[in-house]
Amino acid sequence: MSSVYLSGVGMVRFGKHPVDIGFEQLAAGAAAAALKDAGASRSQIEALYVGHVFGGPVAGQRVAAQVGIDGLPVSNHENYCASGATALREAWMAIRAGLYDVVLVIGAEKMTDRVKGGVAPDPSDLDAVQGFVMTAGHAMSARRYMLDHGATREQIAMVAVKNHAHSQHNPFAHYQHAITLEQVLSARLVADPLGVLDCSPISDGAAAAVVCSARGLQRLGLPASQPQVRAIGLVSGTLRTGLYDLNEEDISRRAGRQAYEMAAIDPADIDFVEMHDCFTIAEIVRMEGLGLIPRGEGARWTADGRTSIGGQLPVNPSGGLLSRGHPVGATGMAQVCELYWQLTGQAGARQVEEARLALSYCKGGTVSGTDGASVTTVVVSR
Amino acid sequence: MSSVYLSGVGMVRFGKHPVDIGFEQLAAGAAAAALKDAGASRSQIEALYVGHVFGGPVAGQRVAAQVGIDGLPVSNHENYCASGATALREAWMAIRAGLYDVVLVIGAEKMTDRVKGGVAPDPSDLDAVQGFVMTAGHAMSARRYMLDHGATREQIAMVAVKNHAHSQHNPFAHYQHAITLEQVLSARLVADPLGVLDCSPISDGAAAAVVCSARGLQRLGLPASQPQVRAIGLVSGTLRTGLYDLNEEDISRRAGRQAYEMAAIDPADIDFVEMHDCFTIAEIVRMEGLGLIPRGEGARWTADGRTSIGGQLPVNPSGGLLSRGHPVGATGMAQVCELYWQLTGQAGARQVEEARLALSYCKGGTVSGTDGASVTTVVVSR
Numbered sequence: 001m002s003s004v005y006l007s008g009v010g011m012v013r014f015g016k017h018p019v020d021i022g023f024e025q026l027a028a029g030a031a032a033a034a035l036k037d038a039g040a041s042r043s044q045i046e047a048l049y050v051g052h053v054f055g056g057p058v059a060g061q062r063v064a065a066q067v068g069i070d071g072l073p074v075s076n077h078e079n080y081c082a083s084g085a086t087a088l089r090e091a092w093m094a095i096r097a098g099l100y101d102v103v104l105v106i107g108a109e110k111m112t113d114r115v116k117g118g119v120a121p122d123p124s125d126l127d128a129v130q131g132f133v134m135t136a137g138h139a140m141s142a143r144r145y146m147l148d149h150g151a152t153r154e155q156i157a158m159v160a161v162k163n164h165a166h167s168q169h170n171p172f173a174h175y176q177h178a179i180t181l182e183q184v185l186s187a188r189l190v191a192d193p194l195g196v197l198d199c200s201p202i203s204d205g206a207a208a209a210v211v212c213s214a215r216g217l218q219r220l221g222l223p224a225s226q227p228q229v230r231a232i233g234l235v236s237g238t239l240r241t242g243l244y245d246l247n248e249e250d251i252s253r254r255a256g257r258q259a260y261e262m263a264a265i266d267p268a269d270i271d272f273v274e275m276h277d278c279f280t281i282a283e284i285v286r287m288e289g290l291g292l293i294p295r296g297e298g299a300r301w302t303a304d305g306r307t308s309i310g311g312q313l314p315v316n317p318s319g320g321l322l323s324r325g326h327p328v329g330a331t332g333m334a335q336v337c338e339l340y341w342q343l344t345g346q347a348g349a350r351q352v353e354e355a356r357l358a359l360s361y362c363k364g365g366t367v368s369g370t371d372g373a374s375v376t377t378v379v380v381s382r
Numbered sequence: 383m384s385s386v387y388l389s390g391v392g393m394v395r396f397g398k399h400p401v402d403i404g405f406e407q408l409a410a411g412a413a414a415a416a417l418k419d420a421g422a423s424r425s426q427i428e429a430l431y432v433g434h435v436f437g438g439p440v441a442g443q444r445v446a447a448q449v450g451i452d453g454l455p456v457s458n459h460e461n462y463c464a465s466g467a468t469a470l471r472e473a474w475m476a477i478r479a480g481l482y483d484v485v486l487v488i489g490a491e492k493m494t495d496r497v498k499g500g501v502a503p504d505p506s507d508l509d510a511v512q513g514f515v516m517t518a519g520h521a522m523s524a525r526r527y528m529l530d531h532g533a534t535r536e537q538i539a540m541v542a543v544k545n546h547a548h549s550q551h552n553p554f555a556h557y558q559h560a561i562t563l564e565q566v567l568s569a570r571l572v573a574d575p576l577g578v579l580d581c582s583p584i585s586d587g588a589a590a591a592v593v594c595s596a597r598g599l600q601r602l603g604l605p606a607s608q609p610q611v612r613a614i615g616l617v618s619g620t621l622r623t624g625l626y627d628l629n630e631e632d633i634s635r636r637a638g639r640q641a642y643e644m645a646a647i648d649p650a651d652i653d654f655v656e657m658h659d660c661f662t663i664a665e666i667v668r669m670e671g672l673g674l675i676p677r678g679e680g681a682r683w684t685a686d687g688r689t690s691i692g693g694q695l696p697v698n699p700s701g702g703l704l705s706r707g708h709p710v711g712a713t714g715m716a717q718v719c720e721l722y723w724q725l726t727g728q729a730g731a732r733q734v735e736e737a738r739l740a741l742s743y744c745k746g747g748t749v750s751g752t753d754g755a756s757v758t759t760v761v762v763s764r
Binding site (some may be wrong): 048052057058059061062063070071072073074075077078079080086089090094095096097098099110214234235236237254364365373374 | 411432435440441442443446452453454455457458459460461467471472475476478479480481616621636685713746747755
């Protein structure tokens with residue numbers, strides 16, 4: 001079983017890109033940056049893995065032509081908001097299987113010119129069609145969390161304040177300015193108690209990584225000290241089976257356990273987390289679902305600064321989905337870029353000190369989960 | 383590196399299914415048949431791989447819920463008409479990587495209630511938007527082939543006659559009746575010289591396989607003599623780069639070579655082929671592209687019966703896309719079902735004698751290939 005390494009990463013800035021910059025151009029921009037970072041030439045790439053949701057049929061093949069690596073095996077991976085991480089997982093598996101030594105993985109999405117006011121629910125998601133959309137679900141999650149754990153609206157809002165504070169120092173973030181607690185609390189209400197600053201934005205963007213075997217590292221002239229992809233968990237499933245607690249996060253618990261076991265790590269050793277904070281409350285309940293913060297304490301941890309850079313367990317040093325932005329298929333790979341930059345000490349003013357082991361988490365699917373959700377958990381160490 | 387085996391397969395009949403039988407139900411029907419065939423219980427399945435084009439986001443998760451294997455890792459694979467085979471390839475890789483021992487692979491598509499008169503070209507395919515659609519491209523391919531090789535319209539039409547003759551004996555085929563050469567020649571013209579019987583139909587359907595490691599076979603109580611997936615090639619790429627010969631089939635040549643090398647076989651030892659005959663002429667030029675029939679002789683081979691069951695190299699004993707039908711995401715797995723049935727001597731009146739080594743081939747993408755195509759080549763032996 002080959003070990004799997006990250007040899008370089010790259011992103012295009014998340015945000016609103018012009019209409020004439022398409023999905024393929026965004027993806028190619030991230031790819032070029034990752035190739036440059038890894039010191040890899042196009043001819044050294046053996047296969048391409050692309051994660052996306054809205055790119056249309058054979059999206060990866062169009063990207064390959066744009067990148068200038070036409071003719072390679074291309075795999076397209078759709079797994080809603082976990083698409084980028086799922087593409088990485090298949091690449092990681094192919095390297096483990098000994099099929100390739102140097103591959104390129106890209107997550108990309110062009111959303112701002114096609115998604116107006118949020119992603120429309122899939123017609124097959126009967127709950128969403130009736131109004132139980134993403135925001136409604138997370139609002140219920142927040143209400144229930146406050147009721148169960150005595151948490152306050154302010155504590156939950158602090159997730160957005162923290163993540164915006166972090167992304168001030170991330171040149172690839174959609175938002176690069178700080179916000180105040182008052183701004184979050186007084187923002188336009190979306191679904192009580194969540195306002196617009198509790199929600200991740202609609203963004204365009206792309207992120208990529210060159211992923212290698214040990215032999216691939218040698219081929220690129222890189223040392224074996226490059227960050228290593230230790231495990232990638234994937235759990236799918238409908239979330240609701242009868243009566244249930246919205247904040248139970250059984251799927252997160254299982255995906256976490258899968259990754260910890262596969263990587264043979266103690267989760268207490270994780271130095272920071274890139275978490276799928278599509279909504280403020282989601283960061284809290286998912287960190288608890290992973291067992292990284294005790295149940296019911298996530299809101300207080302946030303308000304106390306324990307999940308800030310410099311705190312006990314920094315969460316989303318990149319700014320997360322809330323502030324780095326959320327081009328859905330790109331998010332998983334943007335998290336991996338952040339893991340790479342942090343673990344190689346290249347994160348500048350947002351650097352997490354002594355970062356050696358990190359986890360990134362994506363969740364795809366609807367909040368009700370009647371059409372099936374997926375959680376990916378990526379463990380990277382140096 | 384683990385060897386990879388087929389432990390059972392299943393299909394639902396290809397054809398027009400009622401509007402209230404959805405994608406998920408078709409997929410679940412094929413899955414249930416494959417599980418039964420393999421003697422596998424739902425709880426023995428460790429992961430699900432789903433190939434589809436039109437199933438929408440997280441299609442596989444919806445299928446998992448329908449199959450009753452909710453909670454497993456699910457991967458969705460889109461690669462146009464090669465989607466089913468691409469899903470199989472990722473499953474094969476995961477088993478080779480030692481990640482799983484028993485997985486389920488499904489290809490499925492519900493087309494008849496959404497595709498009217500053919501698949502609309504992707505707006506990004508500028509050639510197709512201008513009229514160079516699939517049928518036009520294959521018509522040009524046929525004209526060029528006739529001109530270059532002195533082949534006749536009648537010889538090309540014989541591909542449809544042969545494949546319909548084969549599928550008379552396939553209970554899962556869309557069409558189960560023979561047709562005459564006169565019927566093909568006098569059928570409504572679609573793109574001169576190709577008539578409607580030279581074109582594969584719009585079908586609904588699903589096909590599935592339980593795929594195992596050696597340990598997985600033991601777990602299911604099956605012998606090591608089960609058919610083995612020896613190689614799965616994948617080549618992607620835009621097809622056209624400047625001046626080119628439509629029938630050159632460079633992408634097929636490369637995908638064939640990839641599979642022969644990976645499987646360490648002499649292509650001359652292949653006993654039969656399941657070929658992506660989306661159009662009559664396509665079967666001919668692709669067999670030649672693979673190097674299995676000498677360049678320019680495919681039409682004559684067909685007319686002489688050399689590619690019929692009982693001939694030198696039977697092609698499409700199942701009836702192929704032309705007559706078994708072509709629910710795009712399902713086709714690659716339907717080919718694998720046929721490989722399995724033939725290699726285990728279960729093909730009844732369409733049995734290819736002494737079948738020990740077989741190849742299936744899918745091609746996805748547009749004929750001009752400006753938006754990128756893919757070819758998969760699956761080698762299975764017993």
